[in-house]
Amino acid sequence: MHCHDPECKEACPVNAIKKFEEGPVLIDVNRCIGCKFCVDACPFDVPKFNPATGKVDKCHMCFDRVPNKEPACVQTCPTGALLFGERQTMIQKAMERKAQLNGYIYGDVDNKPLGGTSFIYVLKEKPSVYGLPNVGSTISPATSVLRHSKWLLIPAALGGLMYLASWRQRRIKEKEE
Amino acid sequence: MTEDKEVPTKKYPPEFTITNITKGMVRTSRVDFLFHLLMAILLITGLVIDLLGPWLGGSLLVIRSVAHGYVGVLFIIVFIVYILRIASSKKMKMVLTQTNTVDFAFYIILIVTGVMVAAANAPWIDILPGLAAAISPIGAYTQAIHVSLTYIWVLISLLTPSGLLHGFACTYLIVHFRRNKNKSEKR
Ligand code: HEM
Ligand code: HEM
Numbered sequence: 001m002h003c004h005d006p007e008c009k010e011a012c013p014v015n016a017i018k019k020f021e022e023g024p025v026l027i028d029v030n031r032c033i034g035c036k037f038c039v040d041a042c043p044f045d046v047p048k049f050n051p052a053t054g055k056v057d058k059c060h061m062c063f064d065r066v067p068n069k070e071p072a073c074v075q076t077c078p079t080g081a082l083l084f085g086e087r088q089t090m091i092q093k094a095m096e097r098k099a100q101l102n103g104y105i106y107g108d109v110d111n112k113p114l115g116g117t118s119f120i121y122v123l124k125e126k127p128s129v130y131g132l133p134n135v136g137s138t139i140s141p142a143t144s145v146l147r148h149s150k151w152l153l154i155p156a157a158l159g160g161l162m163y164l165a166s167w168r169q170r171r172i173k174e175k176e177e
Numbered sequence: 178m179t180e181d182k183e184v185p186t187k188k189y190p191p192e193f194t195i196t197n198i199t200k201g202m203v204r205t206s207r208v209d210f211l212f213h214l215l216m217a218i219l220l221i222t223g224l225v226i227d228l229l230g231p232w233l234g235g236s237l238l239v240i241r242s243v244a245h246g247y248v249g250v251l252f253i254i255v256f257i258v259y260i261l262r263i264a265s266s267k268k269m270k271m272v273l274t275q276t277n278t279v280d281f282a283f284y285i286i287l288i289v290t291g292v293m294v295a296a297a298n299a300p301w302i303d304i305l306p307g308l309a310a311a312i313s314p315i316g317a318y319t320q321a322i323h324v325s326l327t328y329i330w331v332l333i334s335l336l337t338p339s340g341l342l343h344g345f346a347c348t349y350l351i352v353h354f355r356r357n358k359n360k361s362e363k364r
Contacts, residue, residue: 012230013226014233015230031235032238033240033242034238035294036294036295036297037320040294040297040316040317040319040320055238095306098311107334140317141319142317142321145321145322146320149321149328150227152332153331156331156336157335159332159335163335163338
């Protein structure tokens, strides 16, 4: 979906996922360790573990074609259901189509899952009818917990040191007695 | 040498101190050794992935798949054997402290969530009909639970004398015991 604030990027322990200004969210295959944290974190179920490589794959928006050609899916779609272009132009087109259909826009305008997605759907029915999840506009608390729980090491270290100090004190006292 | 041997305290339950918890802890079996070894590997490799990931990047692939993943599977087998041993052995039940039991609860959750992380989007989980659907709501939380529980366990086990503190205390006792033993032998 190439979200504005990708949850997968936040969940990645090795910073292998990058968000580019132009839109794409890419996995750096050289950094990926196949831990699958992004697989579980993505509310859209996009990244998939590839047992053949031991790493995770996802759509890369044909970043190697894009400056010169459209993404392959856009080029090959037989019914022309996919359009590719500058975000504002796409949103404009989506709004026109929405008006024609008396439908819904998913990904921007009506709702902004994770800050808005680069894939924008124009739908005839409500998004849930198509199985599109109801995603909040910010990173979920679970992923924030995943990212920041390491800070618990600070109170843990302090607690351990305090334990050590009190134990030493007790030993010194015992020796004195 | 005889005066070195301490008479065990009669008080029951024993006082809640490191020395009491570690006192009388003897290496009992190979399963016990394996349990500790694999657990330590999992703890260290897990922490390395989470803490050093941004620096070590892709070189952690083997650590994740072999040293945490395959060792994780071995640990699960050893853990089950260990629990069965404890359940069937009076001696083991005696050396276990209440906090060890809390440690076990942590490990069971770590094992369940660990397997769920490892099995993310793996088709084999659908061999059991309905299982994937049944666990999918918690799917989004499994990694968060797996990792944050590790830190919560570290925190709790350093604030109360359990897991890690018991480990440090045991190591300390063993090292000191060895040192004292050498001294007396030299004499
Ligand atoms: C679920 C958590 C744990 C349980 C149930 C557990 C249980 C035990 C038991 C029953 C013993 C005494 C029996 C024996 O020595 O073989 C022992 C000893 C020991 N434990 Fe643990 N332990 C746990 C966690 C840890 C941790 C986290 C560490 C270190 C980081 C650790 C390090 C040690 C050491 C160094 C010894 C003494 C060496 C030995 O005799 O094997 N343990 N543990
Ligand atoms: C911050 C610490 C930790 C991190 C980042 C972490 C990460 C992971 C990852 C990425 C997996 C999936 C492995 C794979 O797909 O091959 C996993 C699985 C697992 N983890 Fe951890 N882990 C941590 C701590 C622990 C601890 C402390 C234990 C237990 C002592 C543990 C036990 C397991 C087990 C049993 C599995 C399942 C292995 C399998 O089925 O292949 N983890 N963990």
